[in-house]
Amino acid sequence: METVVSGIRSTGKLHLGNYYGAVKNFVKMQDEYKCFFFIADYHSLTTHPTPANLHDNVRSVLVEYLAAGIDPEKATIYVQSDVPEVVELYLYLNMNAYMGELERSTSFKDKVRSHPDNVNAGLLTYPVLMAADILIHKATKVPVGKDQEQHLEMSRTFGNRFNRMYGHEFFPEPYAFNFTDKLVKVPGLDGKGKMGKSEGEGNAVYLRDTPEIIRKKVMKAVSDGGPSEENQPKPEAIQNLFDLMKIVSAEDTYAHFDNLYNNCQIRYGDFKKQLAEDMIVATQPVRERISEIEANKTYLREVARYGAIKARESASKTIREVREIIGFKNF
Numbered sequence: 001m002e003t004v005v006s007g008i009r010s011t012g013k014l015h016l017g018n019y020y021g022a023v024k025n026f027v028k029m030q031d032e033y034k035c036f037f038f039i040a041d042y043h044s045l046t047t048h049p050t051p052a053n054l055h056d057n058v059r060s061v062l063v064e065y066l067a068a069g070i071d072p073e074k075a076t077i078y079v080q081s082d083v084p085e086v087v088e089l090y091l092y093l094n095m096n097a098y099m100g101e102l103e104r105s106t107s108f109k110d111k112v113r114s115h116p117d118n119v120n121a122g123l124l125t126y127p128v129l130m131a132a133d134i135l136i137h138k139a140t141k142v143p144v145g146k147d148q149e150q151h152l153e154m155s156r157t158f159g160n161r162f163n164r165m166y167g168h169e170f171f172p173e174p175y176a177f178n179f180t181d182k183l184v185k186v187p188g189l190d191g192k193g194k195m196g197k198s199e200g201e202g203n204a205v206y207l208r209d210t211p212e213i214i215r216k217k218v219m220k221a222v223s224d225g226g227p228s229e230e231n232q233p234k235p236e237a238i239q240n241l242f243d244l245m246k247i248v249s250a251e252d253t254y255a256h257f258d259n260l261y262n263n264c265q266i267r268y269g270d271f272k273k274q275l276a277e278d279m280i281v282a283t284q285p286v287r288e289r290i291s292e293i294e295a296n297k298t299y300l301r302e303v304a305r306y307g308a309i310k311a312r313e314s315a316s317k318t319i320r321e322v323r324e325i326i327g328f329k330n331f
C-alpha cells in the first residue's frame, strides 16, 4: 500500500485554502492509504513563536484536523516535534543540499522579500526539513496545495541524490496529490492571489469563523462595477470569487451566476450572499465539532500520544536503515 504524508505549519487557524488544498484530501485518503498527518511545529519556529503561542497553535491545528474528520484510528496524526528522528534525517539531507538551489526556491525568495529582517538559516533549509518529513516514512503521495509543488520537486531531488550517492534505491519519489485532477489554489477575498494567513485581514475565511463573520468578509470582498459587455473576460478579483464559488457551491449555482455575468445581469450583492451561504454550509460540520473536541483535553492528549508512538515506529526504522547506509557503525 502506498504511503501518504502531509503536514501543515502550526502558525495559526486553518483557512479554506488549507482545507481544500490539503485537509479535505487527508480525510479522503485515510480510507485508501497508509497515512501520516502531522502538525509542523518545527517549521513554525522560523517565525519565532513564544512558548505559549507555540503550544496553543499546535493544539489548534490538532483540533481542526480532528474536527475536519481525520480519524486517529485510520491515519497516524502526530506532532512533528514528537518525532525527533525527522531532525536527524534533516541533518543528513542538509549535507547534500546546496546553497544555490535553496536560494532559488520561490518560497525562500518570497520570504526574503516579505521579511528581509528575518532571513534565518531555518528558512533557507525549510525545503530540506520538509523533504525529511516526507522521506522519513518513504511516502509517495503528498496531499498539498499548488503552492507546494516546487517543494515536492526538491524533496525528489534530495531523495534521489541520497540514493545515487550511496548506490541504494532507498527513498521512493514523492509527488504532490489532490483528488481532483489538478492541484488546488484557493483564491483569497482581497482580489489578488491566494488565500493565506499572512495576506492581511479579511483575505482568508477560517474554519473557525462564525456564519456572521463569513458573511461580513464575503460581502466586503473586492469586486468591481460589473461587466459592461456580454461575455467579457472576468478581471482577477471577479474570477477569484467565481473560483471560490466553484469550490463551495453546487454546479448549477455556479452556472446560474456565470450566465448572469455573461449577460451583464449579475448583481454582486446577490452573488456574494449566495457565495457566503454556500461557504457556511460547506464548513458547518467542521465548525460544529471544533468546540466539542477542543474541550476534551484527555482525548487530545491520547490522540497525540498514540500518534507519536506510531510515527516514531515508522521513522526510527527508516533512520536505522539510513545510518547503516551512510556507514555509521557501533564499536
Ligand code: ADP
Pocket: 007, 008, 009, 015, 016, 017, 018, 019, 020, 021, 022, 143, 144, 145, 146, 147, 148, 184, 185, 186, 187, 194, 195, 196, 197, 198
Ligand atoms: P498559509 O499559506 O496560510 O501559511 P500554509 O503555507 O501553512 O498556509 O499551507 C498549508 C497547506 O495548505 C499546504 O498544503 C498548502 O499547499 C495548502 N494551502 C495553503 N493556502 C492554500 C490556498 N490558497 N490554496 C490551496 N492550498 C493552500
Ligand code: TRP
Pocket: 005, 006, 007, 008, 009, 040, 043, 129, 130, 131, 133, 134, 142, 143, 144, 148, 151
Ligand atoms: N511546507 C508546508 C506548508 O507550508 C508544510 C509542510 C511541512 C509539509 N512539511 C511537510 C507539507 C511535509 C507536506 C509534507 O504548508
